Amino acid sequence: MTLVLFLYAAIEDHDSIFILAETVHFSGIGCLACKLIGERDCNCLSLKTQELTATFLAVRLYCSFVMEYDIHTFLDLMTLAATVWVVYTMRTTLRKTYNDQLDDLHVVYILVPCTLAAVMAHPTTSHACINRILWAACVYIEAISVLPQLRLMQKVKTVEHFTANYVFALGVARFLSCAHWVLQMFDGQSYLSTAVGSGLWPMMVLLSEIVQTFILADFCYYYILSFAEGSRVVRLPAGIV
Template sequence: MRRARNPVQTAVWWVKKQPPKVKTALAVLTGILVLIFLRFVIRDHDNLFVAAEFVHAVGIGCLIYKLMKEKTCAGLSLKSQELTAIFLMVRLYCSLVMEFDLHTLLDFLTFLTTAWVIYMMRFKLKSTTSDDLDNLPKYYVVVEPFTAHYVFALGIARFLSCAHWILQVLDGHSFLLNVLGYGLWPGMVLLSEIVQTTILADFCYYYVKSVMDGQMMVRLPSGVV
């Protein structure tokens, strides 16, 4: 007698069978529904930013655990971490100029931990780094668990941050909009958040797919990362 499938497994199996356009439409629809849910459930939308920083911190915690326990940088891209640090520095500067509040403290702590990861990769564990991750294209990429957890957490954090910005724009009377004005800047910030979220959403899909398949490693086709 065939064992009944778990509803979640059934849904995942159905999504796997769909063509890319349908998967994209489903992802967009899911994102919109989640945004609607967040708008009506969370009164203070700044909490989304705090949640995003918390999830990001959890992801960085996975990297720190990996570096401290395994003493290896295998699977990590130094350039990606350095680009992240540059992004965080710019955001920290903007936060200092515009807000100087809890957001600033969270940005500062996130930057410090990212800087520590870069220090470990560039100096303490330099012999274990792989230039291939930054220079050579691959037909497929296999991401080890701790790195996969970090990137997945980063994807969730970017979505929450993107939701924070979208809801701020929809509110129309937020502090951030008053600071940035109502010209080109809000649109540029929102567009950058959407682009980052879209890029990481692809990885999150393969992460969930690998977890549902019971795989510890996340296998990505060429072009995903």
């Protein structure tokens, strides 16, 4: 909350916080590019999380084209292109270094509940119903898309620095995204009602942002702790996920 209040006071245009969140996410994928190109392996990296990330980015990009079309569309396009490259590289040239036995959280356990939740709670704006459901689905998928990555890291216990930097960047991006939505309420504007509709949906958006922030909170704590100790790896205790 202290950081949220700092952002509220330091940044006048709070919509720029969401742009910053997307930029941080893109920079995190840059860490993965350094790992895949420099080290030529995808050890400790979850293909399931990358595929889920590509899924919600593709859906969000489609929704941006038909519902908003602004700077977020361009940022999503760059992030999606980078994520697709990561997925392609893991599935082809670096396939032998990928351990699918550790990355065992099936995406169906994430996609099905998120789709059902989107059918029940989605925006009440004037757009086509299918587009509103897709928008809701990508919000819910984004909230928990990192779970396969966290589960994999829980098993290996020691996370090398490129992957750790990527997951930490995700944590920062998720916090900034959550702060963006929280500050919309502090602003006293009608943004939530005009942009996402009314009813259950605005609360589900805020809940999703809070969930995806706190999912990564433990890892970010141990990342900062390892950084303060001068370690190049992050060591995780049992039960972090």
